[in-house]
Amino acid sequence: MAEFKIPQGTQQFMQDIQPEELRYHKKRVAITKVFTFDAAHHMHNYAGKCISLHGHTYRLEITISGYPNEIGMSIDFGQIKKIYTEVLEDKLDHRYLNETLPKMNTSVENVIVWIWEQIDAWLIDNGLKAEGFRIEELKLAETPNSWGTMKREWMEEA
Secondary structure: OOOOOOOOOOOOEOOOEOHHHOOOOOOOEEEEEEEEEEEEEOOOOOOOHHHOOEEEEEEEEEEEEEOOOOOOOOOOHHHHHHHHHHHHHHHHOOEEHHHHOOOOOOOHHHHHHHHHHHHHHHHHHOOOOOOOOEEEEEEEEEEOOEEEEEEHHHHHHO
């Protein structure tokens, strides 16, 4: 049986752990951050309920991979939040998607590719793509039981 002990102190940098010990490995790792936003939309040329204006609380999962730096981190969760806030939030949250997005049917299949393009452009413009960071996967859910997925290899095939 394991013996549990109360720590007597916290680990001290440069005393208990050295700078060269902070990065444990040099393997690519994917980091995921989840966001929710509320938006309205409707579908054109569609024979179903979604032809009418309606809304969802969307759930967006953004997964970006990279190699850990000297302190053992790749992309920070806060950096992914910055991307969402700077690039996506004003176009998606509490918006009528048919109005704020390019002309398209605002299906999950179309919106998820548009989101990918926005994030990818941000990574390029801010030099992160050149540093080896890349989007691995996006998931966009309209409901807890219905979502679309886009993976890096699928975007590269197109």
